[in-house]
Amino acid sequence: FVSWDLPRFVKVVEVGPRDGLQNEKNIVPTSVKIELIHKLVASGLSVVEATSFVSPRWVPQLADAKDVLEGIQHAPNVRFPVLTPNLRGFEAAVAAGAKEVAVFASASESFSKSNINCTIEESLARYRDVTSAAKKHGIRIRGYVSCVVGCPVEGAVHPSKVAYVAKELYDMGCVEISLGDTIGVGTPGRVVPMLEAVMAVVPADKLAVHFHDTYGQALANILVSLQMGIGVVDSSVSGLGGCPYAKGATGNVATEDVVYMLHGLGIETNVDLGKLMDAGDYICKHLDRPSGSKTATALCRALFRHNRKL
Amino acid sequence: FQNFELEEGEHACRRRTYQRHPVSNRATPVGGNRHVLYASYLSQNQQNYRSFSASSDQERIEAANRIIHGLPRCVKIVEVGPRDGLQNEKNTVPTPVKIELIKRLVTSGLSVVEATSFVSPKWVPQLADAKDVMEVVRNITGVSFPVLTPNLKGFEAAAAAGAKEVAIFASASEAFSKSNINCSIKESLVRYNDVALAAQKREIPVRGYVSCVVGCPVEGSVPPSNVAYVAKELYDMGCYEVSLGDTIGVGTPGTVVPMLEAVMSVVPVEKLAVHFHDTYGQSLSNILVSLQMGISVVDSSVAGLGGCPYAQGASGNVATEDVVYMLNGLGIKTGVDLSKVIAAGEFICKHLGRQSGSKAATALSKVTASASKL
Numbered sequence: 001f002v003s004w005d006l007p008r009f010v011k012v013v014e015v016g017p018r019d020g021l022q023n024e025k026n027i028v029p030t031s032v033k034i035e036l037i038h039k040l041v042a043s044g045l046s047v048v049e050a051t052s053f054v055s056p057r058w059v060p061q062l063a064d065a066k067d068v069l070e071g072i073q074h075a076p077n078v079r080f081p082v083l084t085p086n087l088r089g090f091e092a093a094v095a096a097g098a099k100e101v102a103v104f105a106s107a108s109e110s111f112s113k114s115n116i117n118c119t120i121e122e123s124l125a126r127y128r129d130v131t132s133a134a135k136k137h138g139i140r141i142r143g144y145v146s147c148v149v150g151c152p153v154e155g156a157v158h159p160s161k162v163a164y165v166a167k168e169l170y171d172m173g174c175v176e177i178s179l180g181d182t183i184g185v186g187t188p189g190r191v192v193p194m195l196e197a198v199m200a201v202v203p204a205d206k207l208a209v210h211f212h213d214t215y216g217q218a219l220a221n222i223l224v225s226l227q228m229g230i231g232v233v234d235s236s237v238s239g240l241g242g243c244p245y246a247k248g249a250t251g252n253v254a255t256e257d258v259v260y261m262l263h264g265l266g267i268e269t270n271v272d273l274g275k276l277m278d279a280g281d282y283i284c285k286h287l288d289r290p291s292g293s294k295t296a297t298a299l300c301r302a303l304f305r306h307n308r309k310l
Numbered sequence: 311f312q313n314f315e316l317e318e319g320e321h322a323c324r325r326r327t328y329q330r331h332p333v334s335n336r337a338t339p340v341g342g343n344r345h346v347l348y349a350s351y352l353s354q355n356q357q358n359y360r361s362f363s364a365s366s367d368q369e370r371i372e373a374a375n376r377i378i379h380g381l382p383r384c385v386k387i388v389e390v391g392p393r394d395g396l397q398n399e400k401n402t403v404p405t406p407v408k409i410e411l412i413k414r415l416v417t418s419g420l421s422v423v424e425a426t427s428f429v430s431p432k433w434v435p436q437l438a439d440a441k442d443v444m445e446v447v448r449n450i451t452g453v454s455f456p457v458l459t460p461n462l463k464g465f466e467a468a469a470a471a472g473a474k475e476v477a478i479f480a481s482a483s484e485a486f487s488k489s490n491i492n493c494s495i496k497e498s499l500v501r502y503n504d505v506a507l508a509a510q511k512r513e514i515p516v517r518g519y520v521s522c523v524v525g526c527p528v529e530g531s532v533p534p535s536n537v538a539y540v541a542k543e544l545y546d547m548g549c550y551e552v553s554l555g556d557t558i559g560v561g562t563p564g565t566v567v568p569m570l571e572a573v574m575s576v577v578p579v580e581k582l583a584v585h586f587h588d589t590y591g592q593s594l595s596n597i598l599v600s601l602q603m604g605i606s607v608v609d610s611s612v613a614g615l616g617g618c619p620y621a622q623g624a625s626g627n628v629a630t631e632d633v634v635y636m637l638n639g640l641g642i643k644t645g646v647d648l649s650k651v652i653a654a655g656e657f658i659c660k661h662l663g664r665q666s667g668s669k670a671a672t673a674l675s676k677v678t679a680s681a682s683k684l
Contacts (some may be wrong), residue, residue: 004514025373181628187640188636192377193376215632215635216594216670217670220595223598224377224378228373249676254591260590264561264563264565265564293626294588294590295591298559
């Protein structure tokens with residue numbers, strides 16, 4: 001039988017504290033955010049998206065960006081990227097001690113206009129300023145492409161558009177490009193051609209996938225991405241972060257479910273699932289909500305019934 | 311070479327002829343057709359570490375071919391909601407509601423709907439109305455309505471009620487067999503052989519189920535050879551199809567692939583179905599690898615009905631809507647109208663006073679009109 005060339009190790013990029021919390025209605029206290037981040041780090045995650053330096057008018061939840069960044073204990077070999085939508089946000093991030101920033105461009109023109117009020121080209125120009133400044137400060141930049149398989153306004157998004165934006169971000173200096181299925185509509189049928197197109201212009205080891213589980217498709221999409229050679233996966237503890245385009249629907253894929261699958265495939269992550277579940281438990285208790293992770297839910301309940309020998 | 315001719319399935323899906331090359335272990339196309347490759351999970355020691363340099367165009371095309379272009383053109387969905395989905399509901403669902411659910415599922419294009427179970431009402435009070443459900447359902451043409459029959463007595467009752475297809479359940483785990491149906495695997499197979507013989511006499515097809523194919527709540531991991539043994543026994547005794555069930559949903563492609571490899575070495579792939587539970591959120595990726603291995607029959611439950619009896623409150627069956635959504639996205643024909651399955655799911659969830667367990671159904675019902683252009 002033929003084997004897939006699956007990566008031996010997959011880096012999990014935890015986006016819960018930022019992408020997960022940013023749409024929460026009730027403000028999560030800074031101390032809780034910091035504690036969540038610490039627990040995530042304790043589980044072995046090496047990249048935790050800490051916060052976002054956007055205007056508090058747009059994202060009130062993350063108005064405490066500076067305090068969060070200053071409050072987290074910096075562990076060796078752990079990175080805390082923060083979002084910076086423009087030069088101003090970047091300067092604020094640097095002043096607060098950020099060592100890594102992230103920028104977001106859309107593969108869909110309509111989404112770019114409706115989401116960040118400018119065209120793709122205008123956003124790329126903005127980000128070139130950020131990346132030039134980042135290079136001067138020796139700061140790493142991660143690039144995100146949104147709407148890589150579908151847009152809430154335009155519908156289907158052509159893979160060539162995704163490749164174009166990914167390449168632009170890569171050429172301007174992003175060390176990693178995360179490809180996001182913003183509304184979770186993708187299936188392997190669309191994901192694979194999209195990855196084919198992007199991988200023709202950006203090396204596979206510079207790519208990450210960021211799937212939303214809004215239609216329950218995230219793990220299948222992650223699996224084919226691994227089969228295509230991708231070795232970095234974004235996810236959110238407990239599946240924090242709903243979908244702003246389909247109220248009440250789920251959003252981010254749950255880190256626990258991803259780690260469960262990766263470990264089942266024999267892929268190393270350095271993440272301790274039990275400790276990860278502790279972090280998820282912590283934030284869900286605070287938010288007073290059940291976990292969005294099926295693995296975490298199952299493992300919690302199964303433990304009460306019998307010793308898991310698996 | 312081993313030369314497998316994959317015949318036309320129920321939905322006239324032509325599969326391609328392929329050969330398995332003994333040296334490279336790579337299935338090569340015959341006559342220039344695209345090929346289906348069987349994938350294998352290797353132990354960590356053997357896995358190739360992919361060096362992450364920029365892949366060549368050729369490598370990418372080959373990867374994409376392996377991943378999504380060799381999949382079955384059609385997949386048959388076996389809907390188990392009315393039986394597997396409802397059987398553990400605490401509150402008895404009225405017979406007319408069950409029948410209405412079945413009818414709505416049929417309208418969506420599903421060609422196999424597991425209607426009920428002829429087990430003792432002592433064990434499954436929810437399905438005590440099996441006879442009444444069958445009475446109506448037997449008159450619906452063009453659709454198969456398998457019913458569970460745990461023994462000869464159940465079979466006779468099913469046949470008397472007009473059942474045209476029955477299903478039997480054996481476990482790949484000895485401990486689970488004893489705790490679930492109070493007998494050893496061998497004893498259950500003897501029982502089922504009686505059912506199979508009786509069914510044969512009446513020309514009633516029998517579907518076999520194997521439970522605990524990748525994990526057991528008592529024993530833990532289950533050796534693939536156990537699963538192959540039970541699957542082969544069921545197949546040899548006359549089951550036209552054997553459905554492999556991850557009863558507690560613990561499987562991942564890492565355990566599913568070796569299990570399928572073992573079973574496929576003794577039962578033809580076109581006679582196999584997969585029945586994954588979504589308790590750990592793993593079912594769609596498990597279904598995907600199964601398709602990559604050549605499986606073309608998938609069991610699922612509308613709205614994800616049917617919790618996991620081994621982890622209270624955790625989910626169980628994979629939702630039909632989520633499966634159909636993925637298959638549609640892969641360009642695989644199912645004959646099923648997604649919006650009508652969603653409607654059937656809404657109907658039963660309204661009755662149960664619960665939210666759908668299907669993410670696709672939930673998203674589609676909440677999404678704005680413009681987003682549904684996809």
